[in-house]
Amino acid sequence: MSHEQSLLWSWTDSQDTVSLRELSHCCGLTEDELDDLVAYRALKPVSPATPERVFSAQWVMPLRNAARLRVDYDLDMFTVAILLDKLTRIEMLQRQVQSLQARLPAHLQSDLGA
Template identity: 35%
Template sequence: MMRPHIVEAVWLNDAGLCSLEQLAEFSGLTRAELEDLVEMGEIAPTSVDAENNLYQTHYIVIARTARRLRDDFELDGRGMAVALNLLRRIRDLEAQLNNAQAKLPQ
């Protein structure tokens, strides 16, 4: 007999919001590690109130990448932030290169 498997899905977009606790749950990072990423500017709250900061759900991908970097390279919070910044810069440079190549005559 097959047992049903229940899966929870989260839309990772700019419209969805989640709390820091949810980011921790979905990413595997601790609250302190996520707070380091917020402090370093890698993750930014969309709404700031005294009770609870909310974050766009697309930050789950960034937080999961940070967790993999932490686990694979034994990085601390600052190291994760530096690595994330470098990865973002590489993606930006690759996009610029692709745009420049697309403008070249074939």
């Protein structure tokens, strides 16, 4: 695993923040494309009023997935904005399901294939 990959994994498990430049480098979208996503309100800075916008590191993986799908299906940025919203919603729901499954007794977890 490269240093960048290990850094990406640590970002997704933390409350760290990344600059626009770092986010661009990690996800494969240009800074202008990320600005478009901010304009579409699909990508939200931690504090938009500061001169250098920073973003939650939790955006790295959804943006990487959206960038890959953009290339695979030749999507425009408006469509990527919609896609990003759905990807983050799916990720949130998956975390909720995992949390609920973790609360189940062990014998019920095995019945669900958890």
